[in-house]
Amino acid sequence: MALLDVNNLSISFGGLRAVDNFNISIEKGELYGLIGPNGAGKTTVFNLLTGVYKPNEGIIRLDGEDITRKSTIEINHAGIARTFQNIRLFKNMSVIDNVKVGLSEHFKYSALEGILHLGRFSKVEKEMDAEAMRLLKVFDLDAERDTLAANLPYGKQRKLEIARAMATGPKLLLLDEPAAGMNPNETKELMDTIALVRREFDMTILLIEHDMKLVSGICEKLTVLNFGRVLCQGETKEVLANPEVITAYLGE
Amino acid sequence: MSFLTYLINGLSLGSIYAIIALGYTMVYGIAKMLNFAHGDFIMVGCYIIFSVSAALSGNSVVGIIVAIILCTVLGVTTEFVAYRPLRGAASPLAVLITAIGVSYLLENIALLIYGADIKSFTSVVTWEGVSFAGGELKIQGVTIITILVSVVILIALQLFINKTKQGQAMLAASEDKGAAALMGINVNRTIALTFAIGSALAAVAGALLCSAYPSLSPYTGAMPGIKAFVAAVLGGIGSIPGAMIGGLVLGIVEILSKTYISSQLSDAIVFGILVVVLLVKPTGILGKQIQEKV
Amino acid sequence: MKNKITKNNLITYGIVLAFYIIVEILMMTGALSSHMKGLLVPMTYYAIIAVALNLCVGILGELSIGHCGFMCIGAFTSAFFSRATENSIPTVPRFIIAFIIGIAFAALFGFLIGIPVLRLKGDYLAIVTLAFGEIIKNVINSFYIGIDGKGLHFSMKDSMSLGMEADGDIIVNGAMGITGTPHNANFTIGVVVLLISLFVVQNLVNSRDGRAIMAIRDNYIAAEATGINITGYKMMAFTISAAIAGAAGVLFSHNITTLTASSQYFGYNASIMILVYVVLGGIGNIRGSVIAACVLYLLPELLRGLNTYRMLIYSIVLIVMMIVNWSPKIIEWRKRTFGRVSFRRAKEVA
Numbered sequence: 001m002a003l004l005d006v007n008n009l010s011i012s013f014g015g016l017r018a019v020d021n022f023n024i025s026i027e028k029g030e031l032y033g034l035i036g037p038n039g040a041g042k043t044t045v046f047n048l049l050t051g052v053y054k055p056n057e058g059i060i061r062l063d064g065e066d067i068t069r070k071s072t073i074e075i076n077h078a079g080i081a082r083t084f085q086n087i088r089l090f091k092n093m094s095v096i097d098n099v100k101v102g103l104s105e106h107f108k109y110s111a112l113e114g115i116l117h118l119g120r121f122s123k124v125e126k127e128m129d130a131e132a133m134r135l136l137k138v139f140d141l142d143a144e145r146d147t148l149a150a151n152l153p154y155g156k157q158r159k160l161e162i163a164r165a166m167a168t169g170p171k172l173l174l175l176d177e178p179a180a181g182m183n184p185n186e187t188k189e190l191m192d193t194i195a196l197v198r199r200e201f202d203m204t205i206l207l208i209e210h211d212m213k214l215v216s217g218i219c220e221k222l223t224v225l226n227f228g229r230v231l232c233q234g235e236t237k238e239v240l241a242n243p244e245v246i247t248a249y250l251g252e
Numbered sequence: 253m254s255f256l257t258y259l260i261n262g263l264s265l266g267s268i269y270a271i272i273a274l275g276y277t278m279v280y281g282i283a284k285m286l287n288f289a290h291g292d293f294i295m296v297g298c299y300i301i302f303s304v305s306a307a308l309s310g311n312s313v314v315g316i317i318v319a320i321i322l323c324t325v326l327g328v329t330t331e332f333v334a335y336r337p338l339r340g341a342a343s344p345l346a347v348l349i350t351a352i353g354v355s356y357l358l359e360n361i362a363l364l365i366y367g368a369d370i371k372s373f374t375s376v377v378t379w380e381g382v383s384f385a386g387g388e389l390k391i392q393g394v395t396i397i398t399i400l401v402s403v404v405i406l407i408a409l410q411l412f413i414n415k416t417k418q419g420q421a422m423l424a425a426s427e428d429k430g431a432a433a434l435m436g437i438n439v440n441r442t443i444a445l446t447f448a449i450g451s452a453l454a455a456v457a458g459a460l461l462c463s464a465y466p467s468l469s470p471y472t473g474a475m476p477g478i479k480a481f482v483a484a485v486l487g488g489i490g491s492i493p494g495a496m497i498g499g500l501v502l503g504i505v506e507i508l509s510k511t512y513i514s515s516q517l518s519d520a521i522v523f524g525i526l527v528v529v530l531l532v533k534p535t536g537i538l539g540k541q542i543q544e545k546v
Numbered sequence: 547m548k549n550k551i552t553k554n555n556l557i558t559y560g561i562v563l564a565f566y567i568i569v570e571i572l573m574m575t576g577a578l579s580s581h582m583k584g585l586l587v588p589m590t591y592y593a594i595i596a597v598a599l600n601l602c603v604g605i606l607g608e609l610s611i612g613h614c615g616f617m618c619i620g621a622f623t624s625a626f627f628s629r630a631t632e633n634s635i636p637t638v639p640r641f642i643i644a645f646i647i648g649i650a651f652a653a654l655f656g657f658l659i660g661i662p663v664l665r666l667k668g669d670y671l672a673i674v675t676l677a678f679g680e681i682i683k684n685v686i687n688s689f690y691i692g693i694d695g696k697g698l699h700f701s702m703k704d705s706m707s708l709g710m711e712a713d714g715d716i717i718v719n720g721a722m723g724i725t726g727t728p729h730n731a732n733f734t735i736g737v738v739v740l741l742i743s744l745f746v747v748q749n750l751v752n753s754r755d756g757r758a759i760m761a762i763r764d765n766y767i768a769a770e771a772t773g774i775n776i777t778g779y780k781m782m783a784f785t786i787s788a789a790i791a792g793a794a795g796v797l798f799s800h801n802i803t804t805l806t807a808s809s810q811y812f813g814y815n816a817s818i819m820i821l822v823y824v825v826l827g828g829i830g831n832i833r834g835s836v837i838a839a840c841v842l843y844l845l846p847e848l849l850r851g852l853n854t855y856r857m858l859i860y861s862i863v864l865i866v867m868m869i870v871n872w873s874p875k876i877i878e879w880r881k882r883t884f885g886r887v888s889f890r891r892a893k894e895v896a
Binding site for chain 1: 749752753756757758760761763765767768769770774776
C-alpha cells in the first residue's frame with residue numbers, strides 16, 4: 001500500500017478549477033517531485049494535502065487513514081510536515097526553540113508543571129534539548145543553537161525549517177520550493193541535506209521545485225502539473241523526455 | 253411621535269459619528285494605524301471656534317473656517333512630525349503609542365490654555381428648527397443641519413475618491429504603498445492629503461457635536477473619537493459607505509438605548525453591537541475579507 | 547542556555563527584591579513622605595498588570611486595549627467578597643480567598659471573552675478588547691447588590707428596587723461602587739504578588755506551552771503546520787493574562803476606600819496607559835515592563851511640583867522616545883554612526 005494515496009482531488013476558487021482531478025501515489029521511502037509552470041497549482045496541492053484548503057472532491061489517504069477533512073493540526077499529528085515557499089520560521093525565537101516547538105507533540109508535561117517548573121518539567125526538557133540537539137547536528141545547525149532564527153543566513157533558515165518539520169516526526173515531508181532564492185552553492189548544499197534526510201530518517205519526501213537540475217538530480221518520480229491538471233506522471237527520466245512537458249515549460 | 257423624535261436625534265448623532273468615522277476610516281485605510289489622537293482634533297476644532305467666536309463677538313462662521321484650516325494644518329503637521337518617521341517601524345505598536353502621545357499632548361495643551369472647567373459652547377446653528385403635527389414633533393435646526401452636512405460630505409468624498417486623480421491615488425496607496433509608488437504616486441503626499449481631509453472633517457464634526465451637546469472640555473473629543481472608530485470598524489474599515497452606515501447605526505442605537513433601556517448601559521450596548529457584528533462578519537459590515545496567502 | 551535563562555529570571559526577582567528592601571529601609575528611617583508611601587501599592591499593581599499585558603501583547607502577540615476591564619472584575623468580585631464577609635471571616639484567610647475569587651473571576655471572563663475575541667485579527671481584535679473593557683465597566687456601574695437577613699438582593703435599576711430589609715447592607719451601589727472594603731493590601735503583599743506573577747509568566751515563557759504561544763505569535767500558519775493547537779494556546783495565554791490582571795485588581799480594591807468602575811481607573815485610557823508601560827519597557831520584555839511601570843508611574847507623581855506642565859512634558863517625552871527608538875531612519879543612522887552590523891540578510895523570496 002502506498003504511503004500517500006490521493007484520488008480525484010479537486011478544488012475551485014470562484015469559477016477557477018485550481019486543481020482538477022489530481023491523483024498521486026507515493027510509496028514509502030520515495031523522493032517524489034511535483035513540477036509545473038508558475039500558477040499550475042502546485043502549492044495549492046500542498047495546501048490541500050495539509051488541510052489549509054478543503055477539497056471540493058477527492059480523497060487523501062496517508063498510510064491508509066483518510067485525512068481529507070482533517071484540520072492542519074490533525075494532519076500534522078497524522079504525519080505530514082511541510083516547509084513553505086516563503087520561509088516561515090519563528091523568527092524571534094532561538095534556533096533550538098524552533099525545533100523544540102516541533103517536538104511539542106512528543107514530549108509532554110502539563111501546563112501546571114510548565115508554569116511551576118516542577119514535576120516532569122526538568123526531565124522532559126532535558127530530553128527535548130537532547131533530541132533537538134541531535135536534529136540540529138544532522139542539519140549542521142548545532143553551533144547556532146542560541147541564535148535567533150531571523151539572524152540565520154538564508155541557506156540555514158531553509159535548513160532550520162526542514163529540521164523543525166522533521167521534529168514533528170512525520171511520515172511524509174512536503175518541501176515547497178526549497179531551493180527558491182538560493183545561489184548554486186546553497187542549492188548544492190540543499191541537495192545534500194535532502195539526501196541526508198532520506199538516509200538519516202528513512203523519510204518519504206514530496207517536493208515542489210522549479211530548479212530542473214535539482215529535480216532531475218534527486219527525484220525518482222515526477223508529476224507534472226499544468227493548469228491544475230496532471231500533465232504527465234512517472235519515472236523522472238521518462239517524464240522529462242515527454243514532449244508535452246517540454247512544450248509546457250518552454251511555452252511558459 | 254416621541255419615538256420619531258428620538259430616532260431623528262439618533263440619526264443626527266449618528267451623522268456626527270459618521271463624519272468623524274469618514275476621516276478615521278480614510279486615515280486608517282491608508283496609514284494602517286489606529287490614530288488615537290483623531291478624537292482630540294475634534295476638541296481642538298471646538299476650542300478654536302469657541303475662541304474665535306468669542307473674539308469676534310459671536311461670529312461662528314469665521315470660527316468654523318479658521319477651525320477647519322487650523323485643524324487641517326495640525327493634522328498634516330502631526331502626520332509629518334510624529335507619524336511619518338515611524339512608517340515602516342518594526343512594530344505597528346510604535347506609531348500607536350506615538351498617537352497616544354499626541355492625544356495626551358493636545359489634551360494637555362488645551363488644559364493649560366483653557367483649564368479643566370467645562371465651557372459652554374454656543375451653537376453654530378442659530379436656526380430654531382421646524383415643528384410638525386401641531387408642535388408634537390419638533391426637530392431642532394442643528395439636527396437637520398447635521399444630517400444635511402453629513403450627506404453632502406459623503407457625496408463629496410465619494411466623488412472625490414472615484415472621480416479625481418488624487419482620490420484614485422489614495423485608493424491605490426491604501427491597497428499597496430509599494431506598488432503605488434512604482435506607479436508614480438507620491439505616497440507621502442497622498443497620506444498627508446488624507447490626514448488633511450480627515451482633520452478638516454474632525455473640525456466640522458466638532459462644530460456640529462458641540463452645537464448639539466454644548467459643553468466643551470479638553471476631553472470632549474476622546475469618547476466620540478473612539479465611538480467613531482468603532483463606527484468605522486463596524487462598517488468595515490477603509491469603506492466610505494461603511495463608515496456612514498456604522499456611524500448612523502451607532503448613533504441611533506446609542507440614543508434609543510439611552511431612552512428606552514438605561515443611560516448607564518447605553519455605551520455597553522453600543523460596544524456590544526460592535527462585538528456582535530464582528531463575530532458575524534470579522535471585517536465589518538462592508539469590509540473586505542482578506543485571507544493570508546500560504 | 548538553560549542557565550542563562552535561569553540567571554535572567556533571577557536577575558528580575560533580584561531587582562524587585564532589592565527595590566523592596568531599599569523602600570523598606572527608607573520607610574523605617576522615615577525618609578518617605580506619606581504621599582510617597584501612598585504610591586507604593588499602586589506601583590505594584592500597575593507593575594503586575596503590565597506583566598499581564600505583556601504576556602498578551604508581547605508573548606502572545608495580540609494587542610489588547612481593554613485589560614483594565616479584567617482588573618476591574620478582579621477588583622469588584624474580591625471587594626464584594628471581602629465586604630460581605632468582613633465580620634464573619636478573619637482577615638488573613640479572607641484576604642487569601644478574596645485573591646482566589648478575584649483571580650478566578652478575571653480568568654473566567656478572560657476565557658469567555660477570549661472565545662470571540664481571539665477569532666479576530668490585529669486591530670479588529672484590539673478594538674473589540676477595548677469594547678469589552680468598556681462593557682465591563684458600564685455593566686458593573688449599573689449593578690446594585692445588597693445583603694440582608696433574607697439573603698442576596700440584586701438589581702440593575704437602583705438601590706431602592708433592591709427591596710432591602712432594615713438591617714440590610716447595600717454592598718454594590720451602582721455608579722457609587724463599593725465603599726468600605728477593608729484595607730488589607732500593603733506594599734509587602736503587593737511585592738509578593740508581583741513576584742508570583744513574574745514567576746508564573748517567566749516560567750511559562752520558558753516552557754513547552756510558552757514556546758508554542760510564541761510560535762503562534764511569530765507565524766501562526768507555520769505553527770499550525772507544526773501541529774500547534776492555535777486556539778487552545780491563545781486561550782491559555784489570554785486567560786492567564788486576565789487572571790494576573792485580576793490579581794492586580796484585588797490589590798487595587800483592597801487599597802482604596804471607595805471603589806468605583808470609573809473611566810479613570812478602568813476605562814480604555816487606563817488600559818492604554820498600561821500599554822505605554824509595556825511598549826516602553828520593551829514588547830515581550832517582562833522585566834522591562836516592571837521597570838517601565840514603576841518609573842512611568844512614579845515619574846509624573848514625582849513631577850507634581852511642575853504640576854500643570856508635567857503631563858505636557860510626559861507626552862512630549864513619550865513622542866520623542868518612540869520616534870528615537872523606533873524610526874527606521876533613525877535606527878539606520880544610529881547603526882551607521884555606531885557601526886553595528888546586522889546579521890540579517892534581507893532577501894525577497896517569491
